[in-house]
Amino acid sequence: MTARVFVPLVGANGEAQQLFEAIASDEAPEAHPAQLSAQISELFDFGLYGIGQTAREAVVRFIAARRGALWLSRRNAVVRPWHLRISDLQVGRLSDENARSAGLGLTLAAICQAFGRPADLVFATGEIVLPTAPGDACVAVGAVGGVRGKLALIGDYFVRHRAALVGKTITLALPATAADGRATRDSEAASLRRVEAAAREAGADIQTIFAKTLDDFEAPLGPFVLPEVLTVKRAAIAGAAILGFALLFGGWRELARSHVRLSFQTVPGAEAVGPQRARYDSKTDKLVLAGPCQDGQGGPLVVGGETLIVRVGAADFLPWASALFPPRFFIVSVSAKADPVLLDADHFRALGGAPSSAGSLQAEVPIEALDDEAELYVAATRDAGLSPAAVQGALRKAVQGVSGPALFTTTTTFLEANLGDVLPYHFKVTNDAHACPE
Numbered sequence: 001m002t003a004r005v006f007v008p009l010v011g012a013n014g015e016a017q018q019l020f021e022a023i024a025s026d027e028a029p030e031a032h033p034a035q036l037s038a039q040i041s042e043l044f045d046f047g048l049y050g051i052g053q054t055a056r057e058a059v060v061r062f063i064a065a066r067r068g069a070l071w072l073s074r075r076n077a078v079v080r081p082w083h084l085r086i087s088d089l090q091v092g093r094l095s096d097e098n099a100r101s102a103g104l105g106l107t108l109a110a111i112c113q114a115f116g117r118p119a120d121l122v123f124a125t126g127e128i129v130l131p132t133a134p135g136d137a138c139v140a141v142g143a144v145g146g147v148r149g150k151l152a153l154i155g156d157y158f159v160r161h162r163a164a165l166v167g168k169t170i171t172l173a174l175p176a177t178a179a180d181g182r183a184t185r186d187s188e189a190a191s192l193r194r195v196e197a198a199a200r201e202a203g204a205d206i207q208t209i210f211a212k213t214l215d216d217f218e219a220p221l222g223p224f225v226l227p228e229v230l231t232v233k234r235a236a237i238a239g240a241a242i243l244g245f246a247l248l249f250g251g252w253r254e255l256a257r258s259h260v261r262l263s264f265q266t267v268p269g270a271e272a273v274g275p276q277r278a279r280y281d282s283k284t285d286k287l288v289l290a291g292p293c294q295d296g297q298g299g300p301l302v303v304g305g306e307t308l309i310v311r312v313g314a315a316d317f318l319p320w321a322s323a324l325f326p327p328r329f330f331i332v333s334v335s336a337k338a339d340p341v342l343l344d345a346d347h348f349r350a351l352g353g354a355p356s357s358a359g360s361l362q363a364e365v366p367i368e369a370l371d372d373e374a375e376l377y378v379a380a381t382r383d384a385g386l387s388p389a390a391v392q393g394a395l396r397k398a399v400q401g402v403s404g405p406a407l408f409t410t411t412t413t414f415l416e417a418n419l420g421d422v423l424p425y426h427f428k429v430t431n432d433a434h435a436c437p438e
Contacts, residue, residue, distance in 0.1 A: 001025070001026065001080070001113065001116060001118060002023060002024070002025040002113070002118070003023070003024045003025070003082075003109045003110075003112035003113040003117075003118045003119075004021050004022070004023050004024075004109060004118075004122070005021065005022045005105040005106075005108045005109040005112075005122045005123070005124050006019050006020075006021055006022075006105070006121070006122065006123045006124070006154075006157075007019065007020055007021070007022050007086075007101075007102045007105035007106075007123075007124060007125065008123065008125055008150035008151075008153045008154055009094070009098050009101070009102070009150075010146035010149035010150050010153065017149060017153050018089065018153075019153060019154075019157060020086050020087045020088070020089055021086060021087040022084065022086055022102070022105040022106045022108075022109040022124075023084070023085050023086060023087065023109060024082045024083065024084055024109040024110045024112065024113035024114075025082070025083060025085075025113065026080060026081045026082065026083070026113070027083060028081070028083050029041055029042050029083060029085070032044070034401070035400075035401050036049065037052075037053075037056065037402070037406060037410075038083060039052075039056055039082065039083050039084060039110075040052030040053065040055070040056055040083075040084050042083070042084065042085040042086075043084060043085070043086065043106075046086060046089060046094055047094045047095075047099055048086070048094060048099055048102060048106070050099065050404070051099045051100060051102060051103045051106065051128070052084060052106060053404050053405055053406045054103055054128050054130060054405060055084070055103055055106040055107040055110060055128055056110070056405075056406060056409060057130055057405040057406065057408075057409045058103075058107045058128050058130060058139040058214065059082075059107060059110045059111055059114060060409050060412070060413070061130075061131075061137045061139055062107075062111055062137075062139065062214055062224070063079060063114060063226070064137060065137045066224060066225070066226055067226065069225075069226075070226065070228055071228070075416070075420075076228050077226035077227065077228060078226065078227040078228070079114050079115075079226060080113055080114050080115070080116050082110045082113040082114050084106055084109065084110055097144075097145065100127045100142075100144065101125050101126065101127060101144035101145075101146075102125075103126065103127050103128035104124045104125060104126030104127065104128060104141055104173060104175075104211075105122075105124040105125065105126075105173075107128050107139075107214065108122060108124050108173065108217065108221070111214070111217075111224065112221065115222070115224045115225070115226070117221060117222060117224065119169070119171055119221055120168045120169040120170065120171075121165075121168055121169070121170045121171065121204075122170075122171045122173065122221075123154050123170070123171070123172050123173065124172075124173035124174075125144055125147065125150050125173075125174065125175075126141045126142065126143075126144055126173065126174065126175040126211065127141070127142035127143070127144050127175070128140075128141070128142070129141070129142040130405060132297045132298060132299050133298060133299065134274070134299070134300060134424075134425060134426055134427075138213050138214075138215065139213060139214045140212065140213050141175045141176070141211040141212060141213060141214065141216075142175060143175045143177050143178055143179045143184075144175065144179065145179050147174065147178065147179075147184065147187075147188055147191075148188060148191050151188060151191040151192065151194075151195050152191065152194075154172070154195055155191075155194055155195045155198045158170075158195070158198040158199050158201075158202050158204075159198055159202075161202075162201070162202035162203070163202075165199070165202040165203060165204040166202065166203035166204065167203060167204070168204045168205070169204065169205045169206075169207070170199050170204050170205065170206040170207070171206075171207055171209065171220060171221065172195065172206060172207070172208040172209065173209045173211060173217070174188075174208065174209070174210055174211070175210070175211065175212075176210040176211055176212045176216075177212075183210070184210055185210050192208060196208070207220055255318055255320070255321045255324055255325055257382065257420075258316065258317045258318040258321045258325075258382070259317040259420060259421050260314050260315070260316065260317065260322075260327050260380040260382075260420075260421045261313075261314065261315045261316070261317060261421075262312055262313070262314055262378055262380060262421055262422075262423035263312065263313045263315075263423070264310075264311070264312060264313075264423065264425070265311045265312060265313045265360065266311065267289070267309045267310075267311045267362075268311075269289050270289055272292065274425070275300075275308045275309065275310045275311075275376070275425050275427075276289050276290075276308070276309045277289070277290040277291075277292075277293060277302055277303070277306050277307075277308065277309075277436070278290060278306060278307045278308070278309050278364070279306055279307070280307070287307055287309065287364065289309070290306065290436065291436075293435065293436035295428050295430075295435075299426065299427065299428060300425075300426070300427035300428070301427065301428050301429075301430060301435060301436060302367050302427055302428070302429050302430075302436075303367075303429075303430060303431070303432070303433055303435065303436050304367055304368060304369030304370055304371070304429050304430065304431045305366075305367065305369045306366075306367050307364050307365060307366050307367065308364075308365045308367060308376065308427075309362065309363075309364055309365075310331070310362065310363045310364075310365060310376065310378065310425070311360065311361075311362045312329075312360065312361055312362075312363075312378045312423060313360050314327065314329070314360060314361065314380060321382070325382040325384075326382075327380045327381065327382050328344070328380065328381055328382070328383070328384070328386065329361055329378065329379070329380050330342055330343060330344055330377075330378075330379045330380075330381075330388065330391075330419065331343045331363055331365060331376065331377070331378060331379075332376070332377040332379055332395070332411070332415060333365070333374065333375075333376055333377075334374065334375050334377070334395075334399065334407065334408065334411045335372045335373065335374035335375070335429075336372055336373050336374070336403065336407065337370055337371075337372045338368065338370070338372065338374075339396055340392065340395045340396050340399060340411065341392070342388050342391055342392040342395065343363075343388075344388045361378075363378075367429055368429070369431055370429060370431070371429060371430055371431055372428070372429045373426075373427075373428050373429075374426075374427060374428070374429060375408045375411065375424055375425065375426045375427075376424070376425045376426075376427070377411070377412075377415055377422050377423065377424050377425075378422070378423040378425075379415050379419040379420070379421060379422045379423075380419070380420065380421040381419045381420045381421070382420075383419075383420075386419075391418055391419070394414075394418065395411065395414055395415075395418075398410060398411075398414045399411060399414075408424075408426065412424060
């Protein structure tokens with residue numbers, strides 16, 4: 001299967017107008033000499049690798065949000081493999097502005113391929129804006145320039161290819177808000193009427209989507225539902241057929257592999273839920289909580305040399321799983337300027353919990369005094385034979401040469417595959433003590 005999305009380009013001076021196709025398929029490219037991510041490596045020669053990383057992160061978040069609807073676990077799903085490439089361009093490498101405006105088309109092509117939902121004809125322009133707030137999975141669609149020229153380019157395509165459009169369904173995807181702050185529906189009303197008229201004259205149906213987020217494409221292009229590996233019906237049939245010893249063995253195996261629900265809890269003495277900054281008080285020889293601090297984008301900010309106190313609640317997905325297979329907990333630290341570090345259960349302090357639950361844990365994580373962007377993960381696994389050193393070594397190899405948003409996406413994918421249950425916390429580190437006053 002191959003998913004295709006047309007992306008219109010218009011230069012800043014109104015020239016260099018052209019349409020190219022964002023193509024997503026399960027065909028993997030040859031390994032790139034620079035060890036670039038195979039999913040987006042073919043975008044590099046066109047100046048699209050950077051926006052490809054953003055699109056990859058957006059697709060990962062989009063899929064992760066839908067994994068929550070799976071009945072057994074977040075991994076109980078079939079996601080089609082996807083690799084992005086584009087059709088030939090009439091120009092070489094794209095400018096930063098044109099590359100950003102191609103983000104929506106690249107992302108939609110990858111999503112349609114991943115969910116096996118190809119559409120007849122899709123035309124898209126828009127910027128992909130990743131969320132900055134911790135735990136926010138909603139990916140926004142940002143405004144781009146030159147929309148009027150791009151609509152004219154799409155209208156010309158309808159006129160020139162009218163014979164091939166008969167009976168087709170055309171989807172036109174645009175940002176809900178124009179670059180001047182007005183609604184795109186209003187600012188480009190005349191151009192939209194001409195484009196829609198050209199489509200109808202060619203015998204095609206056309207729907208225009210003014211998207212604020214990627215979720216706005218669920219109804220017109222979806223539903224984006226992940227096929228489950230093990231459904232309720234299949235489980236019932238298998239249980240009835242196997243019965244007896246096989247049923248007992250299967251239940252025992254599920255307990256051994258069952259997931260642990262991880263959630264941030266309130267640190268004692270704090271008001272908000274989640275990790276808290278703390279500073280060492282030499283007078284009392286204790287850590288003292290510091291107030292919340294945010295960077296310019298509203299994300300968490302920590303001063304280098306402080307300590308993050310992390311309190312996490314852990315509950316069994318299946319009852320009594322921890323009584324038979326106690327979970328092991330890890331803290332993983334990944335940042336742009338330091339090698340990944342994985343800490344085992346010796347760095348946690350158990351806080352109790354009923355025998356049938358995984359309990360709770362608290363960790364005090366010192367933050368290195370280095371301006372950086374980092375992500376802290378709390379991970380859990382029931383694999384008693386897992387080697388932390390081996391996992392840490394494999395993680396370092398997996399993220400070697402990876403930067404930007406892809407660093408954290410790659411880490412999340414790796415940890416979910418090798419440990420199972422992961423709870424991330426993204427923050428920035430500054431050495432400016434005045435950035436976070438007492």
